[in-house]
Structure formats: C-alpha cells, structure tokens
Amino acid sequence: MRRRAIAFWLVQLLLRLGYIILFCFCLGLAIAGLGFLVYQARYAGRIYQGVRILGVEVGGLSRDAALDLVERELGNDCLPYVSLYAGDQVWTVSPRALGGHLRLGEAVEEAWSLGRAGVFRSDLKARAKLLWWGYRIAPDLHIEPGSALVYLSQIAGEAGHPPRRGQLWVAGLQAHAEESEAGRELDIGATREAIQWRIRERLGSSSWDRTPRIVRHWRGQVPSTTGFSSGPVEVGLVFREVVPPLTEVEGAREQVGVILSSPLMLTFTYQELQPDGKVRTLTRRWRIDRAVLASWIALQRHQTSQGISFKVGVDRDRMEGFLQELADELARPPREARFDYDPQTSTLVMLTPEQWGHSLDIEAAVERLAGACLSSDRQVDLPVHLVPPRVTRADLVSLLPLSLISQGQSSFRESERGRLQDIRLAAARLHGLALPPQTAFSFLDNLGRVAVAGGVSE
Template structure:
C-alpha cells in the first residue's frame, strides 16, 4: 500500500542540451502535516501519561476525595493527616430501628461509632490501580474530570450493637394470645410478634458498613405467629388434647419454656438461658422453629466473655551458646464453638431436655514454649540501630518502655509483625511519659515522644534483613535523631503502623538492647538466616525545598527582649533508597520513597520585643494568621520526633 509520504510529487526536467536532470522541490500535502501533528500529539500524550503515572507513585490520583475532602496528589499518610485535621468531628448520621409507631434510637456513644478514615484512604489509593492498564487510565481520567468521592465506613462495637438489638427485641416482641372457648363463646386468638434478632442485626450492620451519609431508619425484621393453647388451657376449655408430637421435633415444645442450662464440665461453666429469651428465639407459629441466626448472634456476644486468647511465650536467645530459654511462659486459650453449641441447644429444645452443652475448644498458642526445638531460632539474622544521646529524660524513658514491649517477642513463619500491636496504647496508663511529639505542623509536648525512635530502629533491622515491608510511613519532616533521611519509620497508634512479613520459614525472635549511657538503641533479629544477600544503596535526595523564613510568636511568659527558639528549620526533600536482594539465584530490587516537607524555624519572643524584618506575621496570641500561607502539614502524624 502506497504511504502518504510517498505521494509527494517529484519531476525530472531535462534541457535541450541533455544536461543532468535536476530534482524538483519536494512538496508536502496537508495530509502530511496532519500525520506529523498526529504523531506529535500521540508522543505528547504518551509522555504526559507516563509522567502522570510516575508522579503518582505512592500518591492518590487527582480528583479523588474522601468525605468531600480533596486528597488527590497526597500520600496515604498525608491524606490521613489531612482528614484528621479537616474533620475533627465527623458528622455521624442518626441510626434508629422502628416497628409500627415505635422507634428506638441507637446511642452511638455507647457503641463507639466512629469513621474509619484509614479504610477510606486505602480505598481512595486503589482508585485507578485495580484494573488493566487502559481500565486504570480510564478510572484516573474519570476521577480527574468528574471526581470520585469516597465516604468512610463506620467502626463500632459489634457486641454493644447486638445487645442493643436484643434490648429492642425484648421491648418490641408481643406474646399474643391463643384462641379460647368459653362455653358457646369463642374468643379469637391475638397474633404475637417475634423479632428476628439475627436478620435485624445483619441489616443494621450492613447499613453501618455502607458508609451512610443520611439518617438510617430501619424496620425491625419481625414475624407474626398465632399462639397455641397449652394442654391445660385446652382441657379447661373442654377441648380435646392433641397428640404429642414425635420426640426430636420442635413442634413438641409447649408454649411456656423453662430455663435451659448450658454446661461445660472441662472449664466448670454452668449458666442458663432465660425462658423469655428462649421464647424470643422460637418462631413459626405451631411449627416452633428455632431462630438459629438470632441464637448465633447471641452466642457471638457470649463468646466475648468466655473466650480467652492464648498467651504466646517470650523467649531469650544466648549468642554464646546458641540456646533458647523461656522469658515468659505460654498458655493455651479457649474459644466458644458457636456451631456446635447451636446444635446442642437445638437438640435439647427438640427433645425437651433441661440441659445443653456449652462447647468450648482449646486453642494452642502460636508460640508454644514446649516446641522451642522446632522453631529454628539459632543465629543472628540482622541488626538495626539508631542514636538518641542528648534526649530528655522523659524521651529516654519512653524509648525504654516501648523497647521493653518487644523483648523476647517471637513472630511465627508467614506471620506479619505489627509495631502497634506490640507497643499497645501509647498512654500514660501504659507507662509512657510526656515528651516532644509532632502534632500537625508543630512540635509540642505530648505522651509518648520518642516511641518513633523504637519503630525506626526495628524498621532498619527488618529492612536490612530483606523482609518484605508491608506498611511504613516516613516522618513529616527530617528528624535529626535518625541521621541520614530516608530510613525512618513513624507510627501513630492505632492508625499509622509499621509492619513487615516474616518470610524466612522459621520463627523470628526480637531482642531490643537500650544503652542509655551511649545513647544507642539496637534491635537484634534471631532465627534461621535465609540464603539471601541484601544490599542497601545510598539514599538519593531530590526535589529539595528551602524552608520559609522563620516565624515569631509572642509568649507572655518571656521578658521584653527575650527570644527562645522552639522549632528548627529543615529542608523539604524526596529521598529514595534502593534495596537489592539476591536469593536462590534470583535478584529483585525495591525502592523506598520518603517525601519530607520543609520545616520552618519558629521563635518565641517576649511582649514588645522587636521582631526582625519580613518575618511570617503572627497574631499576638501566637497563632498564625489564617489568611497567610503556612508551612504544609507533615506527611503523617507521629508519637514522637
């Protein structure tokens, strides 16, 4: 097929003397220009698309909002911090149940209902990342042009929710009245109402999990039934007594119920189900069917009281001997077998028995002190350290408390280590003291300053060992305690965590060592060293941003002319670190990217003190003027610089 460009016309002219022919001037048609412009547009679009994809590595795509707050272009940590700052009091929709003209309002404070911003941010991050390339690109364009808003789902206490539904069911249920014959007079039956607790709870949970933006007003799921007269009532009315149903059939149950004992001899548990509650569990009129869904919901709440989590052993490794000793003993747990207990209750009711079995099963610990020889804890895999010399006494104390939480902790093979799970709540009740922490765009005194020194050190040990990093966030700005930027890990319980996967195939023992004299914290990881070689490259800096001019704020406690620096400036930058892992003849490389915001120096001055020229204006109260540009919020909250 002849191409467009080949259609250019060429002519050869000869002179009468036979001179050499000359090539005529090359001519281009309008179609040629259209093709060239088209090619250039395709190239520009391709470059633009690639640039767009590269810039949004680890960032949420533009046009995406969470609860109508723009989070496009932000990392997940930045988005989480933005939502926390922009929506301190999330407007919770009213939730209620109703039946006829009765209504029951859900007390959200008791259920601890709160928005799950972290889940919403993760959903926002997945926009434009879940399909094939063209599908992802189309979703990105849709978000950019039309916008995609994600409402956060709601977190709540499921046990309290179930108890709420049971309380409503107890109030809304109506026993009804069977038909009666008084001589020649027939008194008609009155239908009763039973609340399907299981179905109502399921509908309520579905509504809350659907991130509602308006009031949730759900009807109770109920069934009507006609009560049957008891043998005594039928006899007194002169009626024939029906034959007794076959044993094993729930139709054999009388209208009145007795308490049903639930017994577990192994754990010496003896309790009973209330007759009123048993009647609420029965449905279907004369057939008297057991509402197993409602019973399972009740038992799930009971399991919260009966279940005991197994306790893992804490261990100590001796590098000199290679031996492992027990630091804390392990203990078995127990768990209510809901399915087996439902079956036992169903059989007891069907056979009109007064006792059923409460089935509790033994749950072994994941780290059993009786199986140490099988764990493969025999050598040092990797270590990580960081320096804290010069820290305040409170900060040092917090480092010691946090480090102790991980002493002897063992991670089974294939399991994920979670810093937040190990450190638990960073509160005064948990042993932590007030020290400097990062709050928004300032450094302030708060509980737990210094905990991030511990999370950073564990991260360095895991990173150098080649473990897959499941979740990690850098600090909002460069923190001098951690040396070269790019190898830190901030946490903020319970939302911002540091996690890694133990992929060695053996158990992993964690040992913290805190040297308060030298100001060094070290984490040693013991187990079975995998056949891998890990090489960590030198951190590379880019996109360096100078901080704004220092800001000054008035502190009434300072004297005239007195000045005190409370924030030190840091440059903003992007830092990338490449890690190469050679394992079993295979080489893989991953890149760790950290984005740090510039940090402005801040001085406090006494009233009337002369402020240097061109400072960032502040109000007399020390609050930055909201009409002026301020330093961006750090990329993530943290419990300690």
C-alpha cells in the first residue's frame, strides 16, 4: 500500500509539473505574442531599431524624420575631397563642385524595407538580427554628368595634349623632320565613373555589424558619423589616346637632302668662228649655291587613304625668275660676218667673223633644272636655241668666184677735214657688208647712229 501511495504521489507531482511547464510555455507565448504585437504597433510607421545610415541612427524614426535627420547630419559636405592627378599635376576639388550627392532618399527607403520583406519568418529573423547586431547602410553616390563635364572640361586642356603631326622644314641648309606623336584626350565620362567608384569604395557597402549592439553600448563605442578615413580620395584621370594621321616624312627628308647635297652647275657649250677662220669651242658656267637651292624648295602635304605624305618639289616661279635673268645675260642677236674679196685670187678675206645668236629656252630649262635638283647628277646643260646669221661664210664660199656687179667713184680730195672724217667712218661701217637675198638695203640702218659721240664730226 505504501508503495502505491508513493507512486500515486509521484504521478501527481509530475502532472502538476507538466501543468506548470505548459502554463509557463503558454504564458511565454502570450507574452511573446503580446510583445510582438506591441513592437509591431510601435514601429508600424517607423524604421526598426538597429539601422544606421553612415553612422546616423535612424531606428524608431519615420521615413520623413529619418530623411530630415540624415540630410541635416550628412548632406553633401560630409563627402571627402577628391584629388585628381595626372603625372605630377594635381587638382583638388570637392564632390559638390563635380555635382556629386548622396542618394539619401534611397538609403532611407532601404532602411525602411529591412524586416518588411513580406515573409513572416524572414522578417522576424531580420528584426531579431537588427536588435542584436545592427545594420549599417552606405548610401549610393551619384555625380551629375553636366556638372562634372563643366569642371573636367576646364582641366582637360591642362591635363591632355593634342596629337602632333609629322613635320618637315628647312632651316638654313639642313632639312629637319619630326615624326608623328600620339596625343591624349581626357575621357570625361570614364573619369567621372572613376571618381564615383573611388568615393563609393571609401563609403563602403551596406552590411551587418560584427559586434553586438549591447557590447558596443557597454564599451561606449559610438560609430562615426560618416565612417570616412581622413584625407582626400585620390583618383587618376582617365585618358584616351588620340592617334594623328600617319605622316611619312623620312622619304621627303631624304629628297630635301639630295637637293641640298651640293651646288648645281649650269653649262652652255657653243662654237665661235675666229677671225683667222678657225672654230673655237667655248663653255660658259654658272654655279647655283645651296642657299639658292634651299629657297627653291617647296613642301606640300598630300592626304592619302593611309595618312599624310609630304611631296618635295621646287618653286618653279622662283626658278623661272632666276632663269629669266640668266636668259637676259645669254641672249644675243645673230651677226653676219664681213668679208673683203680678192678678185685676183678669188678668195674671201674675213674682216669680222659671223656670230650665231643665242636664246635660252626657259620652259625646257625649268624642266631640266627641276629634275637635276632631285638627282645626284649636279650638272645641267642649258637648252639654248642657236639662231644662225642670215649670211654665213659657207653661203659666200658657195658663190665663188664673185662677180663685180657695179661700182661707183667719187672724189672728195678737196673736202674739209670733218667731211673726210665722216666719209671714212661711214665707209668703214659699210665695208664688207653682205646682204641676204631678197633683202632691201637700208643705208641709214647699216650706217648706224650718227652722232658726235659716235665719231661724226658734226
């Protein structure tokens, strides 16, 4: 009986303990449910506790109040300065000058959405984590393209440099050439993206805290307002290469070197009949020095499908002007020979040798000279037209023996001395004159100038 009583007593005790445990469990559920309802009611229109936006606590605030708070605490002045660099050049500017601003409205919306995904279990878990750990939100940064364009365009000229085309020029007696060089141009869009990325990197990303909130409060750890490290954000400017049109200068430089390699020699070889009847070969020479050649060089750019090329030529107008002066020096009219005739021996006695006329062909000379400038052959034979006299020695020799057509005599023995002088002068001018066939004889034309300066007495 006693054992039964003890067993009964134990069963009753266990039942009572079970009732107590069940009651406590139900009470706990009721308290938890009530607490959940109270928590829900408290934060029905507010952000849950444990949320920070760049160190600013926004838990327990409505969206409007949270936005007002973060705009007041953060704004755009909290952003670090930006140090733009390109080599040794540095420009320091505030993000505001670049049109940069934090998207605080989006950050507040993100804070509001925490624990409100619409799935009870995940929302409950998120709210618990917010209470225990806390969550830090890093707002997004946006830089207005227009404002960034204005500022970056101002420094684009200092930071970049235009491409340099190949150059060829003549200085003194030397040809100088510079090859093409690529330039660089500031890529404003890519630079703006780089600035955004570097500031976002400094801001960090949204994440759960690693230290429980209660521990932070116990240690007195107060999160910084922004979480930025000191010092400006360094951003390298982004450039794109600007390639100039391909310019070929080396070949043209070699051609200029050929032109200026040595002076040009102009030659004219001709034959002259001497008074003794012998023919003598004569050569006249003119030297064109390198300074004159340098003044004739003409450089022209030509655009081709593959780029730009230099064409080396000569200034034909200057060359023609030079040759015109030379033509005036060379020019001479033809002159008929003068002979005396010995009827006893039927031979001609030359008084004055015949002379062929010279006339420089300027157009042909320009072509020869232009070709010689770009050639290693530095001697040019001038193209000279030879104009024969109307009557040559050969013409008269073919008529030998000559016949006397007529003659006249006049006595001036008693004339005055001045008249005698004039008659001798006129006779000397007309003596030995040969007239071409079908030619009218003009006494005055052949007599020449009649003046005291020419030996006439009066």
